[in-house]
Amino acid sequence: MNLKDLTTSIYDLFNNNPLLNLISLLLAILGIVFTIYFYFKSKKSRLPVYIIRTINLVKEKFQKIDTVQILYSGEKVNNLSISKIAFWNDGKETIDSSNVAINHPLKLNISEEFDILYAEILFQKNNSNDFKIDISEDNKSISIIFDFFDYEDGIVLQLFHTGNSSDDLSISGTIKSVKNIRRKEINYSILPLRIFEILNGNITKIKRKTMIRILGWVTILVGILFCTISFYNPHKLEPVTENSPFFNIILPLLGIPYIYLGYKMLIKHIPKGFDIFNEEF
16 A cells, blocks of 8 residues: 555545544644643743632621630730631742832732731741841731742741731732732632532542542533534434534533533642642641
């Protein structure tokens, strides 16, 4: 068989087998997704990121009971919360102390009506980064000082404060060539993740991470399958030749949310080694 005959055979194989076309289209879409993903993954940039978890220990309503008092440094505290803040460089380019604007340094701030009572560094991934913190005299902010930090270097802070939730805290400051310090959110209201959390609350962290990644990829593949199958007749696996609103419109509308949900599950919320952030308070 010469090259021309081989080429013709391959062409006929794909031309007469819509299922192979479907698989090829699926692989092509995955190839594009991976290309885009690895491009942004390898791109060098400074990307300071933080994420916050907060638990309210004492609510103001509880303090209305006359027989109960919570004191801090001898003063009554009407509301008490504890928060963990993970802060790291999610970009490939080193963030140096000289990159921080002198007139707008890095600070962890609390809303004006609340106070920071105590703060400590729970974890520092690289001691050479030399992270230090300093609470302001008015207890409204914490200065974050460092020498440098590379990709996925950073710290986990823990603080007690009088705020109500994570929304009362934020990190501000200006780093050269960085638009803003990005805040990440973990949204466990996503249905597949929420079901997984309920059913697998007692398994180890390693298994939990692995299962979430598997679930994420399965969800993405289901979404891609919904999108690609919309181009084919569901009974004969042939290209759709007549208008079919369900397969041309409804299936892609179902597939895109699945792809998005899978992507949200695959996102790495914190760097490797920051496990103390997810531990119980």
